[in-house]
Amino acid sequence: MPGTDASNIVGILADIAERSQKHRDSLPQHDVSGGAFYSGVSFVLNGVSYLAPLDEISEIIPVPQTTKVPGAKVWLKGVANLRGVLLALVDLQEYLGRPSSRNILKQRVLVLDQQGSYLGLVVDEVRGLHHFEESEQVEGSLSADAVIAPYIVGGFERNGELWRVFGMKELSESPELHQVAV
Secondary structure (H helix, E strand, O other): OOOOOHHHHHHHHHHHHHHHHHHHHHOOOOOOOOOOOEEEEEEEEOOEEEEEEHHHOOEEEEOOOOEOOOOEOOOEEEEEEEOOEEEEEEEHHHHOOOOOOOOOOOOEEEEEEEOOEEEEEEEOEEEEEEEEOHHHEEOOOOOOOOOOHHHEEEEEEEOOEEEEEEOHHHHHOOHHHHOOEO
16 A cells, blocks of 8 residues: 555454454354264375374475485485474485385475474375264274374274374373484
8 A cells, every 4th residue: 555654454354363353253154064973084004094183284295395404314304494494304205114105296294383383294295184983983903004103193094095194192192202312
């Protein structure tokens, strides 16, 4: 706006914010989950689909450029700048003792916010958001893979397909993940 100084703009923005807060209860509410019991982000590791609890993922990004960390284990790919915040990048396949995916175009990073400290987990592919009903929940042994078993915290079955829930919180609290030095 020609002739508008910074103090006018700040005043206009403050007025908009105040009016928005005043009228927020009158706006229509939309429940995107449809009353779902569980919502998770589907991702792939070694050809197997997993779910990450939606409330444990702060965002999903393409694999960023990283700076290597000298003397770190091979699965720590380095650190990246995520909008001014340091993001440690871990290749989840390599952390689990498997070769990393070679398809960098499909790889994505699941970003975990751990009280202001960020961890990025590189996965083979992200397939989207899925919602499950309580009746689709399954119990019992959900993983035959001993390396992944400690991180499987639940599962769902739909149309004969098993969806394993990969506990990102359990992974981030794992002592092995914090031992990055060679």
